[in-house]
Amino acid sequence: MTNNCVFCAIAAGEIPSFKIYEDENVLAYLDINPFSNGHTLVIPKAHSSCLLDSSDDSLAYVIAAVKKVANHIKTVLPCDGFNILQNNGAAAGQSVNHLHFHIVPRFGGANDNIEFCSQKGDMEELKKLAEKLRMI
Numbered sequence: 178m179t180n181n182c183v184f185c186a187i188a189a190g191e192i193p194s195f196k197i198y199e200d201e202n203v204l205a206y207l208d209i210n211p212f213s214n215g216h217t218l219v220i221p222k223a224h225s226s227c228l229l230d231s232s233d234d235s236l237a238y239v240i241a242a243v244k245k246v247a248n249h250i251k252t253v254l255p256c257d258g259f260n261i262l263q264n265n266g267a268a269a270g271q272s273v274n275h276l277h278f279h280i281v282p283r284f285g286g287a288n289d290n291i292e293f294c295s296q297k298g299d300m301e302e303l304k305k306l307a308e309k310l311r312m313i
């Protein structure tokens with residue numbers, strides 16, 4: 178298997194996939210275990226394990242493709258909205274160590290549970306945290 182990586186093998190055509198989009202640098206295909214109807218993965222063809230391991234050029238190609246594919250899915254499926262999900266590290270739920278963005282279409286309604294477990298923010302704590310994390 179190319180690079181001993183499932184997504185490199187998909188990009189190389191060694192493992193079949195339901196392709197949605199392809200260009201020189203990027204590939205998009207349906208997730209085999211979808212969160213919702215139309216759940217799509219967008220990957221750079223060049224291997225990188227996660228966001229921090231990726232070149233800025235590769236990221237630019239991928240995020241442009243994410244926008245293009247999401248716009249297409251929203252129009253053609255159609256869906257009412259979508260989540261972009263990108264996991265880094267096992268602690269964050271990353272199970273395939275090749276950079277990928279999930280496009281998860283959303284349809285509204287009672288059956289589409291999009292809870293991300295929010296908690297009411299403590300303004301003092303948020304202020305301290307912003308001071309600690311500020312980059313500008």
Ligand code: 5GP
Nearest residue numbers: 183194206207208209210264270271272273
């Ligand atoms: P992660 O949890 O790493 O962010 O997401 C990996 C995703 O890849 C999962 O949603 C999983 O269903 C999907 N996946 C794993 N193996 C394959 C495969 O061989 N083909 C396709 N199309 N998706 C895969």
Ligand code: ZN
Nearest residue numbers: 182185224275
């Ligand atoms: Zn790979």
